Amino acid sequence: MKFGVIRFPGSCDEVDAQLACQRVGEAEILWHADRDLRGVDAVVVPGGFSYGDYLRAGAIARFAPVMVEVAEFARAGGLVLGICNGFQVLCEAGLLPGALLDNANLRFVFRQVSLVVVSSDSPFTRACEPDRPLSIPVKHMTGCYYAPPELLRGLQERDQVLLRYAPGHNPNGSLRDIAGVCNAARNVFGLMPHPEHAVDPLTGSIDGLAIFQSIRAAVADRLAV
Amino acid sequence: MPTVSPSDQRHRQLGLTDGEYALIVQQLGRHPRDTELAMLSLMWSEHCAYKHSRTTLRRLPTEGPAVLMGPGENAGVVDVGDGLGVAFKVESHNHPSAVEPFQGAATGVGGILRDIFAVGARPIAVLDSLRFGEPTSERSRYLLEQAVAGIAHYGNSVGVPTVGGEIYFEAAYEQNCLVNAMCLGLAPIGRLIRSAAAGPGNVLVLLGALTGRDGIGGASVLASAELGEGDAAKRPSVQIGDPFAEKKLLECSLELLESELLISLQDLGAAGLTSAASEMASGGGVGLDIDCDRVPLRELGLAPFEIMVSESQERMLCVVAPDRVAEVVAACERWETRATPIGEVTDSGRMRVRHAAELVADLPVSILVDDCPVYDLAPTEPVGVSLYPAPPATLAPDASAAETLLALLGSANLASRRLVYEQYDPIVQSRTVRRPDEADAAVLALPTGEALAVAIDGNGRRVACDPRAGAAEAVYECAANLTCVGATPLGLTNCLNFGNPEKPHVAWQLTEAVEGIAQACRALGVPVVGGNVSLYNEAPTDAIYPTPVIGMVGRLPDPARAGRLRFARAGDAIALVGPFAPTRAGSEVAKLSGHELAGPLPIMQTAAVRDAQDTVRTMVNAGALHNAHDIAEGGIGVALAECCVAGGIGARVALPAGLDPFAEALGQGFLVSGPDVALTGLAIIGRVGGDALELEGVLTVAVAELAAARDGGLARFL
Known part of the structure; x- marks a missing residue:
């Protein structure tokens, strides 16, 4: 299978995401100005500071030409993973519910955190072992997940919260410790932690690999159908 | 005439x-x-x-087998094997940061990044060396908070990891904080590029941001005069950073180099277009004609002198063959980065500047670059006078050893830096093998399968006590940090932060410190490949401690075996390696006790220290050890406590007879632990285990208590 990783001006973690994807499949970089996904099987919207986070994190990137194709791809059921800035972009684009606000302490935070896999019933978490927390780093300025109460209830009822920060590990004030949510159709997923920075024992943990392995397995199932 | x-x-x-x-x-x-x-x-x-420092700097050894580019280029470069070079440099942004700490620190990072990609290297790591007044001062807390936020804002946004650094708090930096930033970059040796312009008829192209009035006269007004009253009025001289513009400029510049479209490349730093163009022309022995009317401006009505000296950030200057200009402009458009031909290379040897069809400058390049007089310093050792007031005592004279250890761990200089480094991204680019607090040096994996190690160090108070020995210690301390992860030093860069060199005692501090660095470099075989000098760090009421900051880069064969500082396993033996003969002169415990600053520092037993480094490095690379940590500020007591806190495990140690647990000798002693068989022949002083640190007959403190003291030291203030 082939992943496509989008590069906006100001993306920082796109090569890291590409390297992580390449541990489970092929991966190429997609240019923000091209309305072309080059036939990839899954799209990753990576971390960084697209357009300098000017105006609001993700607010400008959602208007990039490539995002028209990403929205179309998602509507057709394609798998889209948004990491950190990518999560912000997908929320701004209306492909994911809720919004990300500045961290509660108004500072950038880097930290290795522990995540609870709330649901492994998704193409993004199916390879995660139940009851085994994931150790994955966060690094962001705008990662405090917010949704109005009725939406929060709905997310919970529809099992759309896939990852939560473990008790005591919420680094940013996110409501209900939410670290990652998917859309109602469960084919678009955004998370603030960086699974692409947890794939190599040399540089940290390898718990992020499960996310990429999940996507690979889900795509393989679909291709087999 | x-x-x-x-x-x-x-x-x-x-x-x-x-x-x-x-x-x-x-x-x-x-x-x-x-x-x-x-x-x-x-x-x-x-x-x-460098008119007051050039003569002195000639004493530094600059040659070594790994050196590919030395001082004089935008950054020094050393060979790390398999066709790869590592470029690195440290630079100060002290005065701007003292005036406007957020932008001062942010643009300090921006400037050092451009120095690195100006030689064709992709920036892969940033480190920072910061000095502030005591955190009990509101101004110091403000400067710290804002400088750290500025570094985070810029470094995080451009996608370059901040992997290490150091902070000291001393009253001497109350008015003049120091913000030194170091950057490392990686490049295939064949893609390294120099700044020398060449080829009359070739086109001078300005890349990046618009030129505005920010930073006009920054170099002369801010960087080369003492700070005084009314500095707030100098704010317009501080540059404003835009990391998004820098990120695009970085990617775009590297793409242009990869496409072999550039003949030379130079960043615009202090003195803007004037300095960049002069250095390019001087390097190539050519002239340059610049047309101010073609420089894209942020606002109308800039005078030609403003255009020529503006320090607007995120700009680069390159030389391009006439038939490749269109390709350069197109590549830049793709990155939404401006590229404007503003002049051409000539064979006149002159810098000619036109504005509104009028020749506004016509100078020989040599008068700009070479003809500034160089002044000899008039160093005089101050005898019988105390240059700096004794610090106030904060530790009771009758404090027990346990109380002293806890006070040291919680002191501003030794407390955990977690609150600071958590604001920096240390892992972007997927190279970081050892993160902050995991080891004495940052470790970055190379595509060759080997790894780089880098550390930055400089204790101004010890240099104030004994300039020559203190500066030498900074070099040894850096080398010790590299040793503990298993790296062999390849080269170093320095930033010399001093007061007004026209004052005889400052001239003495400067010449002594440079001599100390030179001696240490020769003893360890480490060349100086570049650096920066920041003088006039004085305010009417105080002068800084003389503060040479050393950034050292080394290479290690196996990143998986890179050393860690934490005690790992109960039952491991602990050994003390090295000719460790510390004293309390210039130590943290002397500061807390309110002692006057006074030398001499311990005499460096160079051959024995080198042997100790070799022993520890060899054992780390063999994978024989479970930890390696050098003994620095706070002495062996603090070093042991740091290993315990990092590992969450205790230790029981019998110190060698007469060894003061808090006395210091930097870069000369190492603590290593591992199975007994691995430590054969070493001086075993204790064992890892339990939940307390016990120094037999001296103190016993629970690890949890040590951790609480260390974690709480800065949290009290931030």
Whole structure:
């Protein structure tokens, strides 16, 4: 299978995401100005500071030409993973519910955190072992997940919260410790932690690999159908 | 021959002495025009011309087998094997940060990044060395908070990891904080590029941001004069950073180099276009014609002198063959980055600047770059006078050893830096093998399968006590940090932060410190490949401690075996390696006790220290050890406590007879632990295990208590 990783001006973690994807499949970089996904099987919207986070994190990137194709791809059921800035972009684009606000302490935070896999019933978490927390780093300025109460209830009822920060590990004030949510159709997923920075024992943990392995397995199932 | 008119003292306002102005008039055979005077005043400033430090700096050894580019280029470069080079440099942004800490620190990072990609290397790591007044001072807390936020804002946004650094708090930095930033970059050796312009007829292309009034005169007004009253009024001289513009400029510049579209490349830093163009022309032995009307401006009505000296950030200057200009412009458009031809290379040897069809400057390149007078320092050792007031005592004279250890761990200089480094991204680019607090040096994996190690160090208080020995210690301390992860040093960069060199005692501190660095470099076989000098770090009420900051880069064969500082396994033996003969001179415990600053520092037993480094490095690379940590500030007591806290495990140690647990000798002693068989032949002093640190007959403190003291030290203030 082939992943496509989008590069906006100001993306920082796109090569890291590409390297992580390449541990489970092929991966190429997609240019923000091209309305072309080059036939990839899954799209990753990576971390960084697209357009300098000017105006609001993700607010400008959602208007990039490539995002028209990403929205179309998602509507057709394609798998889209948004990491950190990518999560912000997908929320701004209306492909994911809720919004990300500045961290509660108004500072950038880097930290290795522990995540609870709330649901492994998704193409993004199916390879995660139940009851085994994931150790994955966060690094962001705008990662405090917010949704109005009725939406929060709905997310919970529809099992759309896939990852939560473990008790005591919420680094940013996110409501209900939410670290990652998917859309109602469960084919678009955004998370603030960086699974692409947890794939190599040399540089940290390898718990992020499960996310990429999940996507690979889900795509393989679909291709087999 | 025209003479200096007594009524015309503009040159003084621009920082030139009467003698320097007379020299300019003599060389030109006329008075300089306004634009020329502005250009010359900056190129002849201390910041650009090193006129008070050049002679002294010649003492530093700059050659070594791994050196690919030495001092004089935008950054030094060393060979790390398999066709790869590592570029690195440290630079100060002290005065701007003292005036406006957020932007001062942010643009300090931006400037050092451009130095690195100007030689064709992709920046892969940033480190910072910061000095502030005591955190009990509101101003110091403000400067710390804002400088750290500025570094985070810029470094995080451009996608370069901040992997290490150091912070010291001393009253001497209350008015003059220090913000030194170091960057490392990686490049295939074949893609390294120099700044020398070449080929008359080739086109000078300005890349990046618009040129505005920010930073006008930054170099002369801010960087080369003492701080004084009314510094808030200098704020317009501090540059404003835009990391998004820098990120695009970085990617775009590297793409242009990869496509082999550039003949030379240079960043615009202090003194803006004037300095960049002069250095390119001087390096290539050519002339440059620049047309100010073609420089894209942020606002209308800039005078030509403003255009020539503006320090607007995120700009680069390159030389391109005429038939490749269209390709360069197209590649830049893709990155939404401006590329504007603004002039051409000539064979005139002159810097000619036109504005509105008028020639506003026509100077020999040599007068800009080479003719600034170099001043000999008049060093005098201060005898019988105390240059710095004794610090106030904060530790009771009858404090027990346990109380002393907890006070040291919680002191501003030794407490955990977690609150600071958590604001930086240390892992972007997927190279970081050892993160902050995991080891004594940061470790970055190379595509060759080997790894780089990097550390930055400099203890100003110890240099104030004994300039030569203190500066040498900084080099040894850096080398010790590299040793503990298993790295062999390849080269170093230094930033010399001192007071006013025209004062004899400062001149003495500077010459002694440089001599100390030179001796240490020769003893360890480590060349100086580049650096920066920041003088005049004085305010009316105080002068900083003399603060040479050393950034050292090394190479290790196996990143998976890179050393860690934490005690790992109960039952491991702990050994003390090295000729460790510390004293309390210049130590943290002496500071907490309110002692006067006084030397001498312990005498460096160079051969024995080298042997100790080799022993530890060999054991780390063999994978024989479970931890390696050098003994630095706070002595062996604090070093042991740090290993315990990091590992969450205790230790029981019998110190060698007479060894003061808090006395210091930097870069000379190492703590290592591992199975007994691995430590054969070493001086075993104790064992890992339990939940307390016990120094037999001296103290016993629970690890949890040590951790709480260390974690709480800065949290009290932030």
